[in-house]
Amino acid sequence: MIPITTFAGKTVALFGLGGSGLATAKALNAGGAHVVCFDDSETRVADATSVGLITQDLKTLDWSSIAALVLAPGVPLTHPVPHWTVELARDAGVEVIGDVELFCRERRKLCPEAPLIAITGTNGKSTTTALVTHLLKELGLDVQMGGNIGTPVLELEPPRPGRHYVVECSSYQIDLAPTLDPTVGIHMNLSPDHLDRHGTLENYGAIKERLVAGAKVAIVGVDDRLSSAIADRLELARKPVCRIAGERELSDGIYAHHGRLIEAHDGAQTEVALLAGIDSLRGDHNGQNAAAAFACLRALEVPGDKIAAAMTSFPGLHHRMEVVARQGRTLFINDSKATNADAAARALSSFDRIYWIAGGRAKSGGISSLDEYFPKIAKTFLIGEAAEDFAKTLEGRVPFAISGTLAQAVQDAAAEAAEDGAEEIAILLSPACASFDQYANFELRGAAFVDAVRALPGAGNTQEVA
Numbered sequence: 001m002i003p004i005t006t007f008a009g010k011t012v013a014l015f016g017l018g019g020s021g022l023a024t025a026k027a028l029n030a031g032g033a034h035v036v037c038f039d040d041s042e043t044r045v046a047d048a049t050s051v052g053l054i055t056q057d058l059k060t061l062d063w064s065s066i067a068a069l070v071l072a073p074g075v076p077l078t079h080p081v082p083h084w085t086v087e088l089a090r091d092a093g094v095e096v097i098g099d100v101e102l103f104c105r106e107r108r109k110l111c112p113e114a115p116l117i118a119i120t121g122t123n124g125k126s127t128t129t130a131l132v133t134h135l136l137k138e139l140g141l142d143v144q145m146g147g148n149i150g151t152p153v154l155e156l157e158p159p160r161p162g163r164h165y166v167v168e169c170s171s172y173q174i175d176l177a178p179t180l181d182p183t184v185g186i187h188m189n190l191s192p193d194h195l196d197r198h199g200t201l202e203n204y205g206a207i208k209e210r211l212v213a214g215a216k217v218a219i220v221g222v223d224d225r226l227s228s229a230i231a232d233r234l235e236l237a238r239k240p241v242c243r244i245a246g247e248r249e250l251s252d253g254i255y256a257h258h259g260r261l262i263e264a265h266d267g268a269q270t271e272v273a274l275l276a277g278i279d280s281l282r283g284d285h286n287g288q289n290a291a292a293a294f295a296c297l298r299a300l301e302v303p304g305d306k307i308a309a310a311m312t313s314f315p316g317l318h319h320r321m322e323v324v325a326r327q328g329r330t331l332f333i334n335d336s337k338a339t340n341a342d343a344a345a346r347a348l349s350s351f352d353r354i355y356w357i358a359g360g361r362a363k364s365g366g367i368s369s370l371d372e373y374f375p376k377i378a379k380t381f382l383i384g385e386a387a388e389d390f391a392k393t394l395e396g397r398v399p400f401a402i403s404g405t406l407a408q409a410v411q412d413a414a415a416e417a418a419e420d421g422a423e424e425i426a427i428l429l430s431p432a433c434a435s436f437d438q439y440a441n442f443e444l445r446g447a448a449f450v451d452a453v454r455a456l457p458g459a460g461n462t463q464e465v466a
Contacts, residue, residue, distance in 0.1 A: 001023075001026065001027055001030060001154065001155055001158075002027055002103065002106055002153075002154050002155075002156060002157070002158045002159070003027060003030035003031035003032075003106075003158070004024075004027045004028045004030070004031040004033065004102050004105075004106055004154065005031040005032060005106065005109065006031070006102070006105045006106055006109055007028060007031065007032075007033040007067055007068065007102075008031055008032030008033060009032060009033070009034075010033055010034070010067035010068075011033070011034045011035075011036065011065050011066055011067060012028055012033045012034070012035050012036070012066065012067055012068050012069075012070055013035075013036050013037075013038075013058055013061060013063075013066050013068070013069045013070070013085070013089070013094075014028070014035055014036070014037045014038070014069075014070040014071075014072075015037075015038055015039065015058060015069065015070075015071055015072065015075060015083070015085045016039060016071060016072020016073075016074060016075045017037055017038075017039040017041070017044040017045065017047070017048045017072070018044070018072055018074065019152060020072055020073065020099055020152040020153075020154075021037075021039070021072040022047075022048065022051075022053075023099070023152040023154050023155045024070055024072075024098075024099045024102065024152070024154050025037050025048065025053050026053075026154075027099075027102070027154040027155075028070070028102070029053070031106075033067075034054075035053065035054060036054050036055070036056050036058070036061060037053050037054065037055050037056075038055060038056060038057055038058045038085075058085050058088065059084070059088070061088075063088055063089065063091070063092035063094060064092060066089070066092065066094050067094070068094060068095050068096070068097055069085060069086070069088075069089040069094050069095070069096045069097070070097055070098065070099070070102065071083070071085070071086065071096055071097070071098055071176055072098070073098055073099075073148075073170060073172035073173050073176065074172065077096065077172075077175050077176065078175075078203075079203075096176065097176050097177070097178070098172075098173055098175075098176025098177060099152060099153055099154050099173070099176075100147065100153055100167065100169060100173045100174070100176065100177040100180060101176055101177040101178065101179060101180070102154065103153045103154060103156075103165075103167075104116075104177060104179055104180055104181060105179070106158075106159065107159045107165070108181070110158065110159045110160075111159035111160055111161060111163075113161060114159040114160060114161065114162070114163045114164070114165065115164045115165065115183040115184070115300060116165045116167065116181075116182045116183050116184075117132055117164065117165065117166045117167070117182060117183065117184045117185075117186065117296055118147075118167050118169050118180060118182035118184075118185050118186070118211055118215070119132070119166070119167070119168050119169065119185075119186040119188070119292075120168070120169045120170070120171070120174060120186070120187055120188070120208050120211045121186075121187055121188025121189045121190070121208070121221065122188070122189055122190055122191045122208075122340075122342065123188065123189055123191070123285070123340075123342055123343045123346065124188040124189060124221075124285055124288060124289050124292075124346075125148070125149075125168050125169075125186075125188055126148075126149050126168060126317055126320060126337065127286065127289045127316075127317045127320050128186060128188060128289045128292050128293055129145060129147075129149050129166055129167075129168040130145070130149070130314075130316075130317045131281075131289055131290065131293040131311075131314055132166050132292075132293045132296050132297070133145040133166045134310070134313075134314050134315075135293055135297055135302075135307060135310045135311065135314075136164050136166070136297070138310035138313065139302060139306060139310060141162070141164055142162055142163045142164060143163075143164045143165075143166060144156040144157055144163060144164070144165050144166070145165075145166045145167075146165075146166075146167060146168075147167035147168040147169055147173065148168040148169060148170040148173060149168040153165075153167055164300075167182075169211055171204060171207045171208060174207050174208065174210055174211050175207050179214070180210065180211055180214050181214045181215070181216075182211065182214065182215045182216070183215070183216050183217070183299075183300075184215060184216070184217050184219065184296050184299050184300065185211045185212040185213075185214065185215025185217070185218050185219070186212070186218075186219045186220075186292050186295075186296060187208055187209070187211060187212045187218070187219070187220050187221060187227060187230060188221045188227075188288065188289070188292060189221045189223060189224050189227050189288070190204070190205050190208060190224055190226040190227045190230075191224065191340075191342040201226075205226050205230070208230075209230045209233070212230065212234060212239075213234065213237075213239070215239075216240070217240045217242070217299045218231075218234050218239055218240065218241045218242070219241075219242045219244055219292055219295045219296060219299070220234065220241060220242070220243055220244070221243075221244050221245065221246075221288055221291075221292065222243045222244070222245050222248070222250070222253070223245050223246055223247045223248060223288060228243075231243050242254065242295045242298075242299065244288060244291035244292050244295050245287075245288060245291065246284040246285055246286070246287035246288025246289070246290075246291060247284045247287075247288070249262075249264075250264050251264055251266075251267050252264055252265055252266065253291075253295075254272070254291040254294055254295045254298075255287070255291055256275060256284065256286075256287025256288065256290060256291055257287075258276075259274065259275050259276030259277075260273070260274055260275065260276070261273035261274070261275055261287070261290055261291060261294055261308070263294075263304070272294065272304045272307075272308060273290070273294060273304070273307065273308035273311055274308070275287060275290055275311070278311060278312055278314065279316070279323055280314045280315060280316030280317075280321075281311065281314065281316075282321065282350050283321070283346055283347070283349055283350030284346070284349055284350075285346035285349070285350075286321070286346075286350075290311060293307075293311075294307050294308075294311075317337075318334075318443070318446065319334055319335070319336040319337040319442055319443060319446035320335060320337045320338075321333060321334075321335050321346070321347050321350065322334040322335070322446075324449070324450050324453060325450075325453050325454075327414075327456075327458070329422070329423065329424055329425055330414075330417050330418075330425045330426075330427060331351075331424065331425070331426045331427070332427050332449075332453045333347065333351075333426050333427065333428045333429065333430070334429055334446045334449050334450060335347040335428060335429055335430035335431075336429055336431065336435070336442045336443070336445045336446030336449060337442050337446070338430040338431060338432060339360075339363070339431065339432075339433060339434050339435070339442060340363045340432060340433075341363070341365060341366065341367050341368075341369050341370055341432045342369070343430075343432070344358070344367070344370060344430040344431070344432035345369070345370055345373065347428055347430040348370060348373035348376060348377070348428070348430065349373060351376065351424070351426035351428065352376055352422075352424065353376065353378055353420065353422040353423075353424065353425050353426065354376050354377045354378060354425075354426050354428050355377075355378055355379055355380075355381065355413040355416060355417050355420075355425065355426070355427045355428065356377050356379070356380045356381070356428050356430065357380075357381045357383065357403075357406065357409045357410070357413060357427070357428065357429045357430070357431070357449075358380055358381075358382060358383070358386075358390060358430065358431050358432050358433070359382045359383040359384040359385070359386045359387050359390055359431055359432075359433055360383065360384040360385065360386055360431045360432075360433030360434055360435050360436075360437055360438065360445070361384065361385050361386065361433055361434040361435070361436050361437040362385065362386035362389060362390075362432075362433050362434075363432075363433065363434065366386070366389060366390065366393055366432075367390055367393055367394075367432050368393050370432070371397070374394075374397050374398045377398050378399070378416070378417075378420060378422075378425075379398070379399040379400060379401065379413070379416055380394055380398050380399070380400040380401075381400070381401055381403045381409035381412050381413050382400055382401070382402045382403060382409075383403055383404060383405060383406055383408075383409050383431075383438070384404075384431075384433065384437045384438050385433075385437040386433050387402045387404065388402070405438070406429070406438070406445065406448050406449060406452060407448070407451075407452045407455070409429075409452075410427070410429075410449065410452035410453060410456065411452070411456065413427045414427060414453075414456050429445075429446070429449045431445070
């Protein structure tokens with residue numbers, strides 16, 4: 001835990017008592033703040049009270065005595081409307097912040113020289129966070145990983161010299177971190193997502209841009225037009241910027257090309273790492289992830305040959321293009337984290353013969369944007385709420401079956417793939433949908449896929465990889 005001493009002796013209101021909210025309340029208490037907590041869920045309030053936290057309906061609070069409102073990332077700050085606690089705080093002139101902001105303030109107070117690598121992007125940020133962490137650990141450095149991935153940021157160990165923090169930041173967290181100031185800030189890409197919480201794509205992009213704008217060194221993916229514009233604006237503002245790409249060549253920056261990582265400077269091209277053969281870094285999107293991680297460690301003055309060597313042992317990220325089993329020529333790929341079409345495109349681009357399992361609770365735009373990958377798909381097996389709508393998109397273009405459930409889709413896909421003579425076959429769960437119609441989160445959906453693979457006839461002859 002990181003005790004938050006920057007609010008010692010002050011009263012702080014906190015709303016949202018999920019995992020990160022509870023961690024934040026405990027960290028504030030440990031640092032000497034007086035924390036008053038609340039949540040719309042009576043169960044969460046009762047749970048917080050049972051572990052010794054002070055709870056009170058924040059509508060009855062004397063806001064004139066409050067130093068800050070700490071908001072959990074899942075609580076609306078602006079759209080579709082500000083949460084009622086935000087309105088109360090603003091009316092009283094009270095700042096509204098989140099756990100990442102508290103971390104930044106404590107780091108500046110205790111040990112500003114402790115490197116902070118902050119990573120955001122619509123897609124790829126979790127894999128890049130895990131890859132940067134892996135590389136730093138392989139080099140024997142003291143590393144703490146958290147934020148939007150795994151451990152809440154305030155449950156990490158306290159800042160000290162030489163301790164590196166690798167923090168994944170969602171747009172919600174950035175929005176609540178007005179003084180976010182990473183040593184290295186990484187922005188991967190930008191595509192429509194979370195617009196229900198940010199109103200417009202422009203608002204969403206502006207929030208993402210704040211992470212790299214506040215960084216000492218900015219690393220920006222330029223495979224999409226909006227992110228490329230971010231890099232241009234930072235450069236015009238005379239910020240140190242390194243452009244990275246997985247789908248295009250660069251004259252200056254680091255990019256992936258045909259399984260190689262290339263560093264370009266003033267037109268000169270130098271191969272700095274070989275990605276071919278690293279299953280966990282397969283595909284153009286992982287080329288961008290690898291480029292971002294390489295650029296990050298170079299910004300930390302790690303020699304390029306050491307970075308390249310450490311990449312070869314990267315195990316990959318659970319639920320993100322994770323090879324969970326092999327059965328002869330068939331790979332079973334768990335890409336449950338692909339909760340939108342743009343994320344699914346990354347997996348679809350990485351294999352040549354695909355039996356695709358898709359569906360769930362659809363997001364805006366459906367799967368129509370994936371049509372360029374349809375020739376790779378031998379057949380699609382549709383599940384969940386989106387099945388009927390996705391079937392309309394695929395009609396006459398890709399063979400499909402409505403399997404309904406994930407377990408049935410795995411059985412159906414495995415039976416048909418067994419008759420396929422292709423050199424390599426991927427049975428790919430890459431849903432392009434949220435999980436909430438059938439599963440509480442994408443992790444449980446991914447675990448259900450693994451269970452379904454293990455339950456297949458002949459699973460005893462299947463090599464489990466993850």
